[in-house]
């Protein structure tokens with residue numbers, strides 16, 4: 623594999639007022655979906671679990687990240703439905719999330735957030751805002767359904783693959799039987815300092831299983847948390863963390879585009895999730911919190927999420 627070219631742009635700085643734009647993005651979510659005081663402005667309904675990550679040791683030639691070496695580390699996992707509504711029935715938000723916060727051996731934490739769709743619908747924070755504002759206009763009747771489709775396909779054609787993938791999602795049988803894509807590219811920094819573009823996926827040992835329409839219709843509102851609770855009485859829920867290495871020409875700055883299927887994969891280790899816990903105070907799954915041995919790419923959405931998540935945290939921790 624070739625050593626990737628380093629992008630000279632400093633991560634987190636995309637050249638515009640990130641904080642102002644983040645507040646606008648969170649406002650746009652609220653305008654579209656309402657405000658649920660004290661809750662996350664996205665993925666409001668969720669369940670936290672305790673877990674242990676056991677690294678395979680295979681990552682060592684590519685990264686010095688401390689949680690991916692030899693030593694097992696504790697982690698907190700939060701599974702969630704993607705809706706902003708904290709009491710929506712599980713079947714009504716087919717897109718699910720899995721956010722993992724690893725405790726690092728030397729102190730501190732790092733986060734990895736995944737979702738059950740492989741690509742995101744917006745390439746930049748500005749297009750995220752544009753899409754949400756168009757959806758809001760349609761909700762208020764200022765744009766018809768066909769005009770909305772035209773607006774999105776004309777101005778935001780990059781969102782097509784993601785919107786199709788989200789539309790095709792079926793309700794999962796279990797949070798533990800879903801595959802989660804971490805979507806953004808990151809860099810691994812190896813012991814010599816060379817950077818390797820990588821994406822991550824969580825693959826369930828139990829396989830992927832979804833519900834038929836009649837089965838979904840019979841599920842209680844909170845079937846996913848209830849199913850986890852029962853599952854943990856017998857055994858942990860186990861996921862493999864896979865790293866996928868970017869090849870020549872694979873974009874590192876575009877979360878709307880998947881990399882080709884044939885890219886090299888390695889098994890980074892397994893996450894053993896053993897029980898449900900209360901949500902730890904101050905939990906923010908900021909995907910830009912990374913340890914030494916990793917670097918952020920110039921993906922504008924990845925970098926933008928830092929301010930958006932902190933803005934949402936500020937609002938919900940103030941009871942707004």
Ligand code: HEM
Nearest residue numbers: 662663664665700719721735736737742750907930934935
């Ligand atoms: C413009 C891009 C995005 C915006 C503005 C955004 C916004 C948000 C906000 C405001 C929250 C709540 C944060 C909190 O209060 O702690 C959140 C949570 C979440 N988002 Fe995003 N998001 C974006 C992209 C993504 C992408 C690409 C993924 C998929 C990997 C994703 C997956 C999640 C998950 C899994 C959670 C729940 C985290 C938890 O359980 O604490 N988001 N998002």
